[in-house]
Amino acid sequence: LNKNDVDAIIDHAFSNGNETMLVSIIGINQEYFSPSYFGDEGIWSHIRSLAVAVESWVKTLAANNKFKKAIVKLTENKFGQDLFDSCCKQLQIELGRTSMDVYNYTDLKLFLDKITTINFNNLSWMKYLIMAYLTRNYIAHHTKLESELFGSILIELYRSLLFLAFYTWKVK
Secondary structure: OOOOHHHHHHHHHHHOOOOOOOOHHHHHHHHHHHOOOHHHHHHHHHHHHHHHHHHHHHHHHOOOHHHHEEEEEHHHHHOOOOOHHHHHHHHHHHHHHOOOOOOOHHHHHHHHHHOOOOOOOOOOOOOHHHHHHHHHHHHHHOOOOOOHHHHHHHHHHHHHHHHHHHHHHOOO
């Protein structure tokens, strides 16, 4: 993204009532570099807010009120085929699963571990879209920060949410 894109993203977020996305990114940065009383839980709280805000962002820019369908639409717009669904199916097959449902941390960890081993048809960036989708699904149902999540895994989840927000902006 260039400076004009960043400015446009900020303007668009404010004009469409999605300040939460910007506040969450700023909050994560502040909690990371100058932790408050809440420590790791403060970062987790901002990541949870960011996941919900990114979902809203994606659904608004893709003009679709279902998160997965909005992501599918965005990958279709760029490539003319349903890459997101096909990559999700590839992941499910590799894991012997019938859905992308994340019921607990064990499910999330299973998906995240497998994502790093799959090629996804030479689309290395697809792992970030799938991780963001799984992150939002997990976060929507789990408020507690699992100790195993903090560290490099949490950084990857954060990166995937940012990637999805920026990817959406570029292909809208």
